[in-house]
Amino acid sequence: xxxxxxxxxxxxxxxxxxxxxxxxxxxxxxxxxxxxxxxxxxxxxxxxxxxxxxxxxxxxxxxxxxxxxxxxxxxxxxxxxxxxxxxxxxxxxxxxxxxxxx
Amino acid sequence: xxxxxxxxxxxxxxxxxxxxxxxxxxxxxxxxxxxxxxxxxxxxxxxxxxxxxxxxxxxxxxxxxxxxxxxxxxxxxxxxxxxxxxxxxxxxxxxxxxxxxxxxxxxxxxxxxxxxxxxxxxxxxxxxxxxxxxxxxxxxxxxxxxxxxxxxxxxxxxxxxxxxxxxxx
Numbered sequence: 201x202x203x204x205x206x207x208x209x210x211x212x213x214x215x216x217x218x219x220x221x222x223x224x225x226x227x228x229x230x231x232x233x234x235x236x237x238x239x240x241x242x243x244x245x246x247x248x249x250x251x252x253x254x255x256x257x258x259x260x261x262x263x264x265x266x267x268x269x270x271x272x273x274x275x276x277x278x279x280x281x282x283x284x285x286x287x288x289x290x291x292x293x294x295x296x297x298x299x300x301x302x
Numbered sequence: 303x304x305x306x307x308x309x310x311x312x313x314x315x316x317x318x319x320x321x322x323x324x325x326x327x328x329x330x331x332x333x334x335x336x337x338x339x340x341x342x343x344x345x346x347x348x349x350x351x352x353x354x355x356x357x358x359x360x361x362x363x364x365x366x367x368x369x370x371x372x373x374x375x376x377x378x379x380x381x382x383x384x385x386x387x388x389x390x391x392x393x394x395x396x397x398x399x400x401x402x403x404x405x406x407x408x409x410x411x412x413x414x415x416x417x418x419x420x421x422x423x424x425x426x427x428x429x430x431x432x433x434x435x436x437x438x439x440x441x442x443x444x445x446x447x448x449x450x451x452x453x454x455x456x457x458x459x460x461x462x463x464x465x466x467x468x469x470x471x
Contacts, residue, residue: 203304204304204307204348207414208308208311209344209348210413211409211410211413211414212311212314212315212344214406214413215315215406216315216318216337216341218402218405218406218409219315219318219319219321219322219402220318221398221402221405222322222395222399222402223321223322225398225402226322226390226394226395226398226399227322227389227390228389228394229327229382229386229389231327231369231372231373231376232322232330234369235321235322235330235331235334235369236322238361238365239318239321239322239334239337242338242357242361245353245357246341246344246345249345249348249350249353250348252350252426253348253349253350253426256424256426257426258430258431258433258434259434259439260350261350261352261353261426261431262434262435262439264350264353264356265353265356265431265435265446266442266445266446268356268357268360268361269446269449269450270446270449271361271365272360272364272365272450272453273449273452273453274453275365275368276368276453276454276456276457277456277457277460279368279369279372279457280456280457280460280461281460282372282376283372283375283376283460283461284460286376292376292378292382293385293389
């Protein structure tokens, strides 16, 4: 077991989360935007686990499990949307989505 | 042991940095798997072996395999890599990058000045997690199962053959 300061674990989670934010903000390829969402969800889960370890309670890991289930549900629907969209638009450029009309 | 944690953290951040700068989707996915494995090591060192195992099995295993399958089905050629390089000009990433760097600097400043006492964490194994999960958190398990069912139904609906859907409608 390690005795790292609580703030260092939170800093790791914050850095990973911000890298995910940068990925979503700068990339135009929708697959990379989904990857950025995954990075952010993973960082949130890491923050939960760090906090759970800080107080020695299993609650942090349980919230991590919920985040994990949410990431799995989100990515299945998101990738199905990407496939459907690629078949129609023949492009992964997210700017093309401005042409969508309900 | 502390060195191991900081090493894993450095690998995770470096691999994530490489993920968001790659032009080829498969390269980015492989770097993301490295990043997730480093995060799993950090979980293990923090005394959460069950979360570490699930990180490897569900995140690095299932979710990334889903991404790899989709990238394979899309069958992106070299022209998409070239387009991606064209999109990734400094003009596109300098603004968001600077703003995110300011946010990171603020977080480092806030968390750096805040000295929470470092306690030696005891490992919380699968037994404690399972007892809590199916004890006070049983409603969360039900909610997660409903959410996964909704994801399954949604993905099935979106992936239906299109001709058939138009015929039914």
